[in-house]
Amino acid sequence: MLPGALVSVSGGGEPTAYRSFAQLCSDITQSTSMAVTFTTHGHRLTPELVEFLRGAVHFIRLSVDGVGATYERLRGRPFEAVVRAAALLGTLAPFGINAVVNGDTVGELDELAEFADKAGASELLLLPEQPTAATSGISNADAQRLVEWAAAARIGARLAISRTGLEAALPTAEAIPGEDPLDAHMHVDAMGVLRPHAYAPEGLSVGASIMKAVHALRKAR
Template sequence: MKSRISPNGVHLFDRHSGLNILLDELCPEEAVWSMSPRQVSIALTNVCDLHCAYCYAPKHKASLHTDQVLGWLKELDAEGCLGIGFGGGEPTLHPDFVDICKRAAGETQLAVTFTTHGHRLTPRLVERLKGSIHFTRISVDGLGRTYEEQRGKQFASLLRGIESIATLSPFGINVVVNKRTVSELDAISELAQKVGASELLLLPQQATTTVASMDGVVGRALQDWVSSYRGKVRLAVSEVGASGLPTCDPLPDERGLQSYAHIDASGVLRESSFSPDGAKIGDVGVLWALKQLRNTV
């Protein structure tokens, strides 16, 4: 098991089973706290073959270099990071996606995850990824016609992607919650249970250049739905947009850049994918950029 030292104690994590153990009776001094965020998401590329209006990813072309990414991962791994999540854009469109996942799993102790729209999960790609992925997330923003109108892809193709992902690793379903999808949450949770998803991640819609944030009406509907939820699939929610929802935080003293950071496809370290400010990583390394960012937030 990998260990991480934080204000909450000593955190033990097994990336294969997903088991977490927190020794909170221990009180480590700040001088020995792990320097890395607990989790880091990395946008390998901005490229995507979908054009969802609510997507936060920048629309200029950018992709990270494989050796650069692996260097950052080794830094993060050595300083107590527990897991990394590859995204984009669509991460499977990065030309070295499989190699990056294999090397991340083989050369670090990090849990390797990625988020995908699911339409490129061919049997060959899934076979090449096996053994390198510890958890996967697939985006299901509505069902049937709602999905097709928001994502511009056939819902039947998504279902084939879910079938493929179920053979790769434990997986969860993501749903952007907006006025179109909030009324379909019951049906989406039923789908999640039917296909064997272990988690349903709620992502309250955030403002982009083309859409507004989830409004108060949708927010109240989401709160009501969560309060009455009796499904068997575990619920989770993004920290951005979680206000008003009954969340449980087992690591209450691990905040901000201690818990999470995002690296965009231009190599800029940010507090989150929605943060306007960040620190360019460059050749000096991700921990240097992390220190610079902590000095400005």
């Protein structure tokens, strides 16, 4: 892999619930040239885990769907716990905030951006809600509200949007200029499947060697 490429350890579950999570991050950092990122709800973070992860991760995303009472209604957890998690992450590595955007949260984008700025996040990643068996996904009207907000937003953190189609309506930039997307980023989900990105429908099992899976995925593209 090229220096500066990313592997994200997340998706389909809370990565910090895995007992050997810190060791996995350390193994990837020591045995490859990839930078390690992960996404977390933050509620399992402790000062001890942060110390174990120090030097083994390069970027973290904290999931924050709504702020204040909206977050507490959707997540069933106190918002103050997210504030504490952001403070812990700030001592570990650069971190970003990611938020699912739907009818519940699209009206709180200003407050979300303000929280990201106050927390010291370097990125605000917006995730338009995708259709599932339980939800129809973000409505066309709310998607348009999101596009209009993002086009006019002026915030301290870098603004990003997931690969869900709406990015075609917004100015975008390459994550790592000059690199093929598959060289710039890959995603490992909670089942140990390596994918080109989090929404890719297919991937390859990591198995005993993540690097063998990386090379096989590059050949199969």
